[in-house]
Amino acid sequence: MRIVVVGGVAAGMSAASRARRHNPEAEVAVFERGGEISYGACGLPYVIGGDVPDLGDLIARTPERMRGQGIDVRVRHEVTGVDAGARTVTVLDREAGGTRTEPYDRLLIATGVNAVRPEWARTDLRGVHVLRDLADGRAILASLKGATCACIVGAGYIGLEMAEALHSRGLRVTVLEKAPEVAGRMLDRAYQQRVRAELERHGVEVRCGTSVEELVGENGHVRAVQTDHGPVPADLVIVAVGVKPNTALAEAAGARLGETGAIAVNTRQETSVDGVYAAGDNSESLHCVTGQKVHIPLGLTANRMGRVAGVNMAGGEARFPGIVGTAIFKTFDLGAARTGLTQTEAEGLGLDAVSVDVESTDHAGYYPTAAPIFVRLTGERGSGRLLGVQLVGQPASVKRVDVVAALLHQRGSVGDLFELDLAYAPPFSSVWDVLLVAADRLGREVAGG
Amino acid sequence: MRIVVVGGVAAGMSAASRARRHNPEAEVAVFERGGEISYGACGLPYVIGGDVPDLGDLIARTPERMRGQGIDVRVRHEVTGVDAGARTVTVLDREAGGTRTEPYDRLLIATGVNAVRPEWARTDLRGVHVLRDLADGRAILASLKGATCACIVGAGYIGLEMAEALHSRGLRVTVLEKAPEVAGRMLDRAYQQRVRAELERHGVEVRCGTSVEELVGENGHVRAVQTDHGPVPADLVIVAVGVKPNTALAEAAGARLGETGAIAVNTRQETSVDGVYAAGDNSESLHCVTGQKVHIPLGLTANRMGRVAGVNMAGGEARFPGIVGTAIFKTFDLGAARTGLTQTEAEGLGLDAVSVDVESTDHAGYYPTAAPIFVRLTGERGSGRLLGVQLVGQPASVKRVDVVAALLHQRGSVGDLFELDLAYAPPFSSVWDVLLVAADRLGREVAGG
Missing domain, CATH: 3.50.50.60 (FAD/NAD(P)-binding domain)
Structure with missing residues (x-):
C-alpha cells in the first residue's frame, strides 16, 4: 500500500501522520512544493508583527523528523500531473530539476488555496505581497526595512490581523476595502462597525467602499495605491482580497468540483475519482446548520479533514461530519x-x-x-x-x-x-x-x- | 394574589422581580433579615482583597429601587414563623421590635445557607469570622486593621479566594484543612495539588490533614489557632468549613427535606407544602448527569431557581431542569x-x-x-x-x-x-x-x- 500526499502543511501532514499511525505497513510519501512543511500559517501575522520572534517558531515538524517516523517527505517537489487510471503522479524536483513518475494506491490532494491576485496586483514592483506561506512571510519581513506606510487591500481576517501587525512595527497603515464595511461576511453590519472602530481607535485609517485601480511605482518599488477615491501613499502593499482553492491537480485527475468551486468530497474525504482523496483548504465541507456544502478554509477544518483522509487512506474508517461555521480573530x-x-x-x-x-x-x-x-x-x-x-x-x-x-x-x-x-x-x-x-x-x- | 418572599438576596430578589413582571397585578412583599438586599455575595473576597473598592459596589438593587418597581421590600425584618394552613407568616421587625402576622397566597422560602461554625469557633474572641453576607464582609474589613497573620480554616472555594484576598492585603496567610488536600470534592487529587502549588508559590502556607482544636485568645482577641499539629499564630481567623442550608422556616411550614439535608423541591420549585416554594442555596437541585438530587449552593443556580419560582408563584409555568455540576474559581x-x-x-x-x-x-x-x-x-x-x-x-x-x-x-x-x-x-x-x-x-x- 503506497499513499501519496500532495501538500505538506495542515491537511497533508495530518493525513500522513495519521495514515502511518493507523497502518504502520503503509508506505507514505509527501510532496511539498515549498521549502517547509507543517507550519502554522495562521501565525504569520504574529511573526510579522513581532509578537513571535521567528518564522521558524511556526514550524511544528521538520522533514527530518517525519522521515524518522517513516514518512518520506520531499520539499521543493511539485506534483504537476496525475494519471488516475494508471495511479501515478508526475513530480517535478524544483531544486535538482527534472520530473519523475511516482505510483500510488491512494492519493491525497492537499494543495490548499492560492491567494487571489487581481489584475492590478500582477506586478513586478517590489513591496507588493500576498500572505499565504512562509516564503510570503519572509518577503514581507524583508520589505519592512525602510517602509513607513503600508496599504492593506482587503479587510478580511488576514487584512485585519496584518493591520495590527504592521501598525505595531511602527508603520502608518491604511486598510482599503471594496465592501461597505470590514470583516466581510463574518459579522453583521453593527459588529463589523465595532471592529472598524477598534482599528480607527489605534490610528489605522480604514477606507471602505474603495476600489483599487492600480499601483504606482518608482524605481521598481511601489509608492502608492491608486484608488477610485484618489491615491494612497504606500511603500508596502499587502494584497489580502481572498483566496481560491487550488484545484488544478484535482481537475487534472478528473475530480468533480462543487458549486463553491472547491473540490467536492464525501464525509470520508473521497473525491469523485476512485483512490483520490482531497482535504484541507481546497475542499468543500458540510455546514451542519444549513445542510449545504461550503468552502470555508480554516486551520482546524483542514487538520480535521487531513486526519480523516489519513485514516481512510490507510484502510480505516473515519468520517468528517462537518462544521458549524465557527471563526474567531483578534485585532488590537x-x-x-x-x-x-x-x-x-x-x-x-x-x-x-x-x-x-x-x-x-x-x-x-x-x-x-x-x-x-x-x-x-x-x-x-x-x-x-x-x-x-x-x-x-x-x-x-x-x-x-x-x-x-x-x-x-x-x-x-x-x-x-x-x-x-x-x-x-x-x-x-x-x-x-x-x-x-x-x-x-x-x-x-x-x-x- | 399576595406573594411573600423570605430572603432578599439572589433567589429571593430574582423571584420577586420575575413574579412582578409576570403578573403586574400580584402584590409582592420581600422580608430580608439583614440590612441589604440583592448583593453579589460571591464578590465579597474581592472587596476584602481590595480589587473592588467598596462593599456597596456589590449591591445590584436597593429596597428603594425595588419599591419603585412595586415590590415592597422590608430589610431587617425576619420571618420567624409560618402557618401553612392559615397561609400566614410571623414577621419580626428587628429594628423597631415587635412582630406581626402577614398573609400570603404563595410563599417563597429563599433563606440561603448558614456558615457552619464548629464548636471551637463559637467564641466571643474578636478577629474570628465567617464569610456569608455583607455584614461579615464589613466585620472582616474592620479586623484587617493591625492584623499581620491570618489563618483560614477550610480550603474550599471561599477559603482559597480568601487566601488570595488576605495575602494581597499584606497578611501572612496560613490555610488549615482537615482533608488531605485543598479544593475539597471539586477536583481530583492531582488537580487539587496544582491548586495548592499555586498558593504555596505565592507564599501561602497550606497545612492539610490538620484539625483545629481550639482558638487561643489574649485580651479578648484571637492570637493563635491550636491544631492537632501545634499552634498557628493568627490575629485574624476566617472559618470557612462549609455551609448548611437554612431550612428552619421550611421545616416549620412542614416542608420535606431531601436526603442532602436541603429543602426538597420539584422542577417548579414547589416544596411538599401547598403554596410554599423554596429556591436558592437552601434547596436541592437535580444533577442531570447522575439523575440524583444534590445540594450544591452556587450563585447562578440560586438565581435560576428564584426566577422559576417567581414565574410559577405569579401563575406562570416555568421549570428548572437542573444542573450539571459546573463550578469555577480563581486563586492568585x-x-x-x-x-x-x-x-x-x-x-x-x-x-x-x-x-x-x-x-x-x-x-x-x-x-x-x-x-x-x-x-x-x-x-x-x-x-x-x-x-x-x-x-x-x-x-x-x-x-x-x-x-x-x-x-x-x-x-x-x-x-x-x-x-x-x-x-x-x-x-x-x-x-x-x-x-x-x-x-x-x-x-x-x-x-x-
Whole structure:
C-alpha cells in the first residue's frame, strides 16, 4: 500500500501522520512544493508583527523528523500531473530539476488555496505581497526595512490581523476595502462597525467602499495605491482580497468540483475519482446548520479533514461530519467571533431568523477587569432553533462562542442555551453569563414575536 | 394574589422581580433579615482583597429601587414563623421590635445557607469570622486593621479566594484543612495539588490533614489557632468549613427535606407544602448527569431557581431542569473549573469511568501569552458517554469548561466533543483545542480500554 500526499502543511501532514499511525505497513510519501512543511500559517501575522520572534517558531515538524517516523517527505517537489487510471503522479524536483513518475494506491490532494491576485496586483514592483506561506512571510519581513506606510487591500481576517501587525512595527497603515464595511461576511453590519472602530481607535485609517485601480511605482518599488477615491501613499502593499482553492491537480485527475468551486468530497474525504482523496483548504465541507456544502478554509477544518483522509487512506474508517461555521480573530485589543449563521446569512437562506443584541460585561460588573462584551444571538422563529452567535469584546472573552458551537452541533434550541449550567465566579463572568442573557431575550422573540 | 418572599438576596430578589413582571397585578412583599438586599455575595473576597473598592459596589438593587418597581421590600425584618394552613407568616421587625402576622397566597422560602461554625469557633474572641453576607464582609474589613497573620480554616472555594484576598492585603496567610488536600470534592487529587502549588508559590502556607482544636485568645482577641499539629499564630481567623442550608422556616411550614439535608423541591420549585416554594442555596437541585438530587449552593443556580419560582408563584409555568455540576474559581494567577463528575465522584457512583489527562497550551504554543493548561476529561467505558471535565490553567482559559457543560446537558458523548467546530486562531487556542485533544485520547479509552 503506497499513499501519496500532495501538500505538506495542515491537511497533508495530518493525513500522513495519521495514515502511518493507523497502518504502520503503509508506505507514505509527501510532496511539498515549498521549502517547509507543517507550519502554522495562521501565525504569520504574529511573526510579522513581532509578537513571535521567528518564522521558524511556526514550524511544528521538520522533514527530518517525519522521515524518522517513516514518512518520506520531499520539499521543493511539485506534483504537476496525475494519471488516475494508471495511479501515478508526475513530480517535478524544483531544486535538482527534472520530473519523475511516482505510483500510488491512494492519493491525497492537499494543495490548499492560492491567494487571489487581481489584475492590478500582477506586478513586478517590489513591496507588493500576498500572505499565504512562509516564503510570503519572509518577503514581507524583508520589505519592512525602510517602509513607513503600508496599504492593506482587503479587510478580511488576514487584512485585519496584518493591520495590527504592521501598525505595531511602527508603520502608518491604511486598510482599503471594496465592501461597505470590514470583516466581510463574518459579522453583521453593527459588529463589523465595532471592529472598524477598534482599528480607527489605534490610528489605522480604514477606507471602505474603495476600489483599487492600480499601483504606482518608482524605481521598481511601489509608492502608492491608486484608488477610485484618489491615491494612497504606500511603500508596502499587502494584497489580502481572498483566496481560491487550488484545484488544478484535482481537475487534472478528473475530480468533480462543487458549486463553491472547491473540490467536492464525501464525509470520508473521497473525491469523485476512485483512490483520490482531497482535504484541507481546497475542499468543500458540510455546514451542519444549513445542510449545504461550503468552502470555508480554516486551520482546524483542514487538520480535521487531513486526519480523516489519513485514516481512510490507510484502510480505516473515519468520517468528517462537518462544521458549524465557527471563526474567531483578534485585532488590537478586540476579539471577534462567530458561529452558525449571522442574521444576514440566515435571511439570505430564506430562514425566518430573528436576532437580539445584548451588551454586558465579560466579568461581574464590579470586577476590576470587567469590560464590555457585545453579543448578537440569532434563532429561528417558531421552531426556536438556535442559528448562530456573534461576539465582540476583549479577546479572551469571545472564546465563549464555542458554547454555542457545541449546541449547534447538537441541533439545540435557544431554550437549551438558556438552561446551561455555565461557570460563574466574579473573575470569569456575570452570574447570568451574557450568552444566557441573550438566550433569555431571544427565547421570547422566537416564541412570540 | 399576595406573594411573600423570605430572603432578599439572589433567589429571593430574582423571584420577586420575575413574579412582578409576570403578573403586574400580584402584590409582592420581600422580608430580608439583614440590612441589604440583592448583593453579589460571591464578590465579597474581592472587596476584602481590595480589587473592588467598596462593599456597596456589590449591591445590584436597593429596597428603594425595588419599591419603585412595586415590590415592597422590608430589610431587617425576619420571618420567624409560618402557618401553612392559615397561609400566614410571623414577621419580626428587628429594628423597631415587635412582630406581626402577614398573609400570603404563595410563599417563597429563599433563606440561603448558614456558615457552619464548629464548636471551637463559637467564641466571643474578636478577629474570628465567617464569610456569608455583607455584614461579615464589613466585620472582616474592620479586623484587617493591625492584623499581620491570618489563618483560614477550610480550603474550599471561599477559603482559597480568601487566601488570595488576605495575602494581597499584606497578611501572612496560613490555610488549615482537615482533608488531605485543598479544593475539597471539586477536583481530583492531582488537580487539587496544582491548586495548592499555586498558593504555596505565592507564599501561602497550606497545612492539610490538620484539625483545629481550639482558638487561643489574649485580651479578648484571637492570637493563635491550636491544631492537632501545634499552634498557628493568627490575629485574624476566617472559618470557612462549609455551609448548611437554612431550612428552619421550611421545616416549620412542614416542608420535606431531601436526603442532602436541603429543602426538597420539584422542577417548579414547589416544596411538599401547598403554596410554599423554596429556591436558592437552601434547596436541592437535580444533577442531570447522575439523575440524583444534590445540594450544591452556587450563585447562578440560586438565581435560576428564584426566577422559576417567581414565574410559577405569579401563575406562570416555568421549570428548572437542573444542573450539571459546573463550578469555577480563581486563586492568585490560577483558574480551576470543573463540570459533570470527577473521576473520584464517578467511581463513587459505581460508574465504569475512565479519565485522560492532557497538558497543552491555552493559545498556539508559539504565541507569546501561551501558558500551560491541564485538562482531565472523564467518560464512561463502553457507552462513550461524557461524564465531566476538570481544568486548571490561566484564569481566562478555564472558562472553556462551559463547552463540556453544554454537551453534558445534551447527554453528549466523548465523540461528540471531539467533533466540535471550536474557534481557532493563535491568540485564542491551539489548532486542536485542548478539549479536542482530550476528547481524541479519551475516545480511544472509552471504546477500547
